[in-house]
Amino acid sequence: MSIGETTLYNEQTRARIAWYYYVAGLTQQEISDKLGLPRARVNRIVGQLRADGSVVVDIRLPLVSCVELEERLKTAFGLKLVSVVPSADDDEQQRRMLGDAAGVVLDSLLADGQCIGVGWGRTLIASIKRLRERELKDACVVSLMGGLTKGSETNTFEVSTELARTLGADCYYVTAPIYCPSAESREILLTHSGVNEVMARAKQADIALVSCGDLTSRTKLTAINTVNEQLPQLEKDGAIGEFLGTFMGADGDPVNHPLNRKVIAMPPADLKAIPHSFLISGGLYKAEVIRAILHKGYVNCLVTDEAVARRLLSPENRPKTSNRKAAATA
Amino acid sequence: MSIGETTLYNEQTRARIAWYYYVAGLTQQEISDKLGLPRARVNRIVGQLRADGSVVVDIRLPLVSCVELEERLKTAFGLKLVSVVPSADDDEQQRRMLGDAAGVVLDSLLADGQCIGVGWGRTLIASIKRLRERELKDACVVSLMGGLTKGSETNTFEVSTELARTLGADCYYVTAPIYCPSAESREILLTHSGVNEVMARAKQADIALVSCGDLTSRTKLTAINTVNEQLPQLEKDGAIGEFLGTFMGADGDPVNHPLNRKVIAMPPADLKAIPHSFLISGGLYKAEVIRAILHKGYVNCLVTDEAVARRLLSPENRPKTSNRKAAATA
DNA sequence: GTTGCCAAAATACAAATGTATTATACTGAA
DNA sequence: TTCAGTATAATACATTTGTATTTTGGCAAC
Structure with a gap:
């Protein structure tokens, strides 16, 4: 289940x-x-x-402060749909609320024949649990990024599998590692018929669900070895966070770092062609990354929390270098 | 609220x-x-x-035994919609489940421009709480029965008022007592323009929500003095329960008793003209009344519990004179 | 049959929740 | 200002819930 x-x-x-x-x-x-x-x-x-989502709760009281923030974010960043939830001190709790809100929005958007591209992250998992089970006709789920070699408890495959099961849709996997050993091996894999086709299909998606991460260990992706040992260099290269496996600077552009040349995932810019592209992410420590993504217009739908929403709307108030890793300063 | x-x-x-x-x-x-x-x-x-229904839970696991009973009841009694919930030992608990189920069904049925007739009872109150708040256009709520003189904690007026508020509909009240002092005073009141018009409007309802009761004190209506002191005679006259303030026998026909000539409420038979007429009632001790109502075809939609459903489907297995009042046997 | 192993149930205890009682602060009138 | 009277907060305790530990009852291999 x-x-x-x-x-x-x-x-x-x-x-x-x-x-x-x-x-x-x-x-x-x-x-x-x-x-x-x-x-x-x-x-x-x-x-x-x-x-596991067998019993779901529905809150029928609108939070006016959140509704107001939603409207302001829509106009400020030209977004189609925005959902703002209360903030929490704990990441797990925050994910539950973000996931819940995302599920509610998504429930009203899903329809037969759609193709849903999906990234990776614990927030996405939470949102899938909130979705109503259905039997969509001719729908498919496509993974937007390669898998993790070292079996994390939740691999990219599981997210897409579970979403596909919930929707009664077919599922397409990017059967490649999220980071290839080298830029060359990446090129080879990308020409491989299977990977190739799935990536092409992803571009045609109607809905995309993507999360993002910062460069601290709170983000799951940076916890994997390949990335972890690169963190100092990534920071030196100006990266502030990750989005679809790609590391980006404060302006939202990918930084010039080897990992970005080894990543197998949909390039962020490709999201712009997707009718409904969701960024589902919260927690103040991710505000800078979220701002960068919105600024660049990679997505047109957002699910986040109140504190982040306020930060996003406040004048270019750089988030203070809060709990950044005390690593690379050389 | x-x-x-x-x-x-x-x-x-x-x-x-x-x-x-x-x-x-x-x-x-x-x-x-x-x-x-x-x-x-x-x-x-x-x-x-x-x-108060600000937070609502949604169970996303179907109970096959209930679903099966629903189907069988549909065919057995020619019903449009049936919802069967688990049985409970306690009346209050049972009402919560019946109300919840009724709310879910109703939610999917309500639309602009509709007129909803409503009876009285604690089960109905429970179901209104489960309804989603809306702003229906040109909708109205009509009370199907007169009010209680002695202020019970929940009068008929409150049920209709609350339903109207929830739906954003206008509300029409039967400004008369449920039981008049005499048949004559009833006639006079029925010619009164106000009461008259509301009763006429009730006949045009698109949806009716009605409960029923037996003759024990578990039923709220029989607890009021006017009725209570009549119970022995009512039983002697063959009444087994109450429906829309009318006392009926096991065949579903009103019994020949003075109260039935003093009641101000829509006559049960008039329900047959209403597209969706709901009987929302459960608890094994009401099975006999429910059977009578269904048998007569007064309603075409039913919300009840598993035990009652089984009893209704079992061969004319007279409910044993279980906890009937040990009164009139003369 | 005996032994060891596993799974399920009973038990026991710690944490969280629900509720009544007492204390405190606030309000308005004398 | 004082004094009810009221409403809210603090406190204390009983119930319910969550979780770990022990016990029991199969079941298979020996």
């Missing part, structure tokens, strides 16, 4: 527990008595129901 | 708490710290959010 976890017990029991717990309002003890299950199991199932 | 309770604190704080608690997953303590509110208040607000 979900991405990581295995599903406890059978669907029907889970559904029944959902009703009794979330709708009728029984306690877990009452449910365990009624259904003849150990309370511990009921407890774990209840926990899973929310986590 | 809601029907009974007064709303704690301001909307915006409530919305923020909803996000942090239900989406981000903060504890109430963390929220109280973050927002600088006493934890007890956060706790009470969280409790209210669910209760």
